[in-house]
Amino acid sequence: MAVYNHVSSKSELLQGIAAVVVEQIRYPTRKGAWRKVIRGCFRALRRACLAHPGAVRLIESAEMLPSAVFQPMEITLTVLQRAGFSSVDALRAYFLLTTFTLGQVSNQTKGWGRGVDPGTAIMTGRISQKRFPALMQAGTLAGWDFDKSFEFGLSTILLGLEARATATRATR
Amino acid sequence: MAVYNHVSSKSELLQGIAAVVVEQIRYPTRKGAWRKVIRGCFRALRRACLAHPGAVRLIESAEMLPSAVFQPMEITLTVLQRAGFSSVDALRAYFLLTTFTLGQVSNQTKGWGRGVDPGTAIMTGRISQKRFPALMQAGTLAGWDFDKSFEFGLSTILLGLEARATATRATR
DNA sequence: ACCTGAACACCGTTCAAGT
DNA sequence: ACCTGAACACCGTTCAAGT
Numbered sequence: 001m002a003v004y005n006h007v008s009s010k011s012e013l014l015q016g017i018a019a020v021v022v023e024q025i026r027y028p029t030r031k032g033a034w035r036k037v038i039r040g041c042f043r044a045l046r047r048a049c050l051a052h053p054g055a056v057r058l059i060e061s062a063e064m065l066p067s068a069v070f071q072p073m074e075i076t077l078t079v080l081q082r083a084g085f086s087s088v089d090a091l092r093a094y095f096l097l098t099t100f101t102l103g104q105v106s107n108q109t110k111g112w113g114r115g116v117d118p119g120t121a122i123m124t125g126r127i128s129q130k131r132f133p134a135l136m137q138a139g140t141l142a143g144w145d146f147d148k149s150f151e152f153g154l155s156t157i158l159l160g161l162e163a164r165a166t167a168t169r170a171t172r
Numbered sequence: 173m174a175v176y177n178h179v180s181s182k183s184e185l186l187q188g189i190a191a192v193v194v195e196q197i198r199y200p201t202r203k204g205a206w207r208k209v210i211r212g213c214f215r216a217l218r219r220a221c222l223a224h225p226g227a228v229r230l231i232e233s234a235e236m237l238p239s240a241v242f243q244p245m246e247i248t249l250t251v252l253q254r255a256g257f258s259s260v261d262a263l264r265a266y267f268l269l270t271t272f273t274l275g276q277v278s279n280q281t282k283g284w285g286r287g288v289d290p291g292t293a294i295m296t297g298r299i300s301q302k303r304f305p306a307l308m309q310a311g312t313l314a315g316w317d318f319d320k321s322f323e324f325g326l327s328t329i330l331l332g333l334e335a336r337a338t339a340t341r342a343t344r
Numbered sequence: 345a346c347c348t349g350a351a352c353a354c355c356g357t358t359c360a361a362g363t
Numbered sequence: 364a365c366c367t368g369a370a371c372a373c374c375g376t377t378c379a380a381g382t
Binding site: 173174177178 | 364365366367368
């Protein structure tokens, strides 16, 4: 009960924890090629969230967070505008990168034992060979390498952004 | 109290709702180019989730879902393997696509009045010109076009996957 | 200024009693 | 087979009383 002298509600306490996590994150310098900067930025975001399991949910449900939440947004906007993206497209790219990064983290931290793992679905016979042939062939997800999966996604997004950049450069 | 004669707990009731939503989703045919198939698949997933605000959270927290949850996974695996991706890379691409799609949906349905909108952060003076120059320039997110933002992200991912596909084709 | 114990409201769940 | 009302456990919060 003593905590009520320091915070006014449970949700405020949780928000405070989210704020501490958000402020602790250190993003690498933004010098260098935009691909490298973005890589470093979202790797840092991911590492920080993985170091604090449950933080993602707290951050997502927080009503108000310190201005440090905007740091990855600022970094992404800066380097992408420098690379020739419009500010709207740069924002869209930012949302693509964050939703991906945070989504991957919560996939990993929650674990998908919960009926979303095709491996266990196959073993328990919930999935038919007929309707899900590709899944049957892919097999289990036990021992899934989340790091590699994240790097694959991040690289794919960067490749896509690069394709966009060269496309707009060509129309100039 | 009468519902306890039909379900054994509140969470089972919620899970049942999630199951209904998941089973209702109709994915377009998987004939055609893999880019088109994937586009159609995740557009359908997004539309269904947007039609049921709050469904995403229910689906994410469900312990067990009908096998229909695996449909987008099956579709993606099928067309990407046909396009020359390994089954591991195809799975990674699937996770990239779902985390992005569901993340965008929850961004949209929750709304980001909650201190994650740079526009209100600027107006309330929580953000300094000095530390966030790119953000100040980008301005408000009021009237943000979520449809366009989603299409941007989806196209970017597909461009990235295409770049990967042609790269591996070249090394053959 | 900070802590404590008892009380309150709220909500998920159980159970005995109804039809 | 289905519904109902009262009771219980649990948890976030308040408040008067302590130091």
